[in-house]
Amino acid sequence: MALLRSAQNILSPVLAPAGYVYSSVMACRAKLYNKDSLVRFKPACPCISVGNIGSGGSGKTPVSGWLLAWAERQGMHSVLLSRGYGANPSKLPYLVTAESPVEESGDEPLMLATENPYARVVVDPVRKRSGKWATDQFKPDLMVLDDGFQHMAVQRDLDFVLMTPDDFTDGWNKVIPRGTWREGKNGLKRADVFFVKSPVDDFNSMKDLIKDRLGKYKKPVFQFNLKAEGLKFLNGGETLQFGNEKYMLVSGIGKPEQFSRDCMNFMGQKPCEHMIFKDHHPYSSQDVSSIREKSEKVGAAKIICTPKDAVKLRRLGCDDFYTIDLCVEFKESIFFDGTEPCNFERWWSCDRLELAYKSRNKNSKL
Known part of the structure; x- marks a missing residue:
């Protein structure tokens, strides 16, 4: 995301007119x-x-x-x-x-x-x-x-x-x-x-x-955020405490850096590794093997993925992986x-x- 933003800033004189045209088309529509x-x-x-x-x-x-x-x-x-x-x-x-x-x-x-x-x-x-x-x-x-x-x-x-x-x-x-x-x-x-x-x-x-x-x-303008209740195994079960073991992240979402920041807050420490795949990545058995190999190499006790990744990894024998148990929390307003x-x-x-x-x-x- 940072590289994309940097490129957009550098190319602003070229991209801004194209953005104006796109904006005009959407307004007419x-x-x-x-x-x-x-x-x-x-x-x-x-x-x-x-x-x-x-x-x-x-x-x-x-x-x-x-x-x-x-x-x-x-x-x-x-x-x-x-x-x-x-x-x-x-x-x-x-x-x-x-x-x-x-x-x-x-x-x-x-x-x-x-x-x-x-x-x-x-x-x-x-x-x-x-x-x-x-x-x-x-x-x-x-x-x-x-x-x-x-x-x-x-x-x-x-x-x-x-x-x-x-x-x-x-x-x-x-x-x-x-x-x-x-x-x-x-x-x-x-x-x-x-x-x-x-x-x-x-x-x-x-x-x-x-x-x-x-x-x-x-x-009206409402603030909201995603509140973490704890961790869950991908095969379900009750919500578990975050713990303090070394952990590794896996994500295939639009803003992986946001997931990493959130997990640092939840776990109280940085992940020892973050394997990032493209948004909506279709995980394969080979991907799972790579994830497990990386986990062993870095000594991660837990492999944690996003809820969106969980529905795909769950079907590839990843029942021992964890996902964050999240709920929407509304607090402030204007x-x-x-x-x-x-x-x-x-x-x-x-x-x-x-x-x-x-x-x-x-x-x-x-």
Whole structure:
């Protein structure tokens, strides 16, 4: 990531105009959808899009999982629509279960289906099609559009937009290929709720900057982070203490350096090794052999991977590997309408969801 950022800075005079063109194209596309010039699927139940303005590391999958768990607690039947990055489904739409081959389902949909067996996770790059199919098959009470901020072919009642601290500083309004943003800052006006994935102290120290960047949209901003409960073997079982043994990390995610920093905090020491694979890496038996050889060489007592890697490594005889048992934790907030600060769990309710759904239906009839 550091090398990429350095290259983008060096090539800024060349990349910035290309980013401007990309941003303009995305803005025109958004206008066409807003004017209903392009066909959209309109869900027959409340629909929440969980997406971001930049790429990777903003916590979309954990927040989507939190929504599925919340819906279950309310007695609601939920469906999540995923494009299934890296998936090769045997048919479309594809219903993901805990037993689905990861090659067919994709790693993130499989992780969500495994952790939320009460929800329906459906993979299809054409989400207008999967949305209609899921509605006909399951009659859901809630539809979650995973990674959906720029996917406007499915109409939503609420846009949850997730950001990282970098989005407010070095990454602000730097659109592909100049930076990691998928569209320009004007796209943020479509958001209904903002989330910032960061530690509490970092969020509080950035409040003035966040207010400066997002204040004009008058939408609530919630801080969240992933709280580690402990370690788990890949084959399941109860949560275990972190311990103080030497450990080695394995990851195939977008921001491995973030995983390494988090594990240093959890374990109280640096990993003795971090084997980094590309994002969504399809692990093989040869990879597992290499991991075990490296572990023996560096003297690691534990091999720890991310939850996303766990669903792939679990099927390759890695039951003795560990993964981090994580939960989403909301604490801080910023409101621009005089609302008393409170965390997202306290603010969020079925009434807010229903109000948004009724507002969409009312506006569509005008």
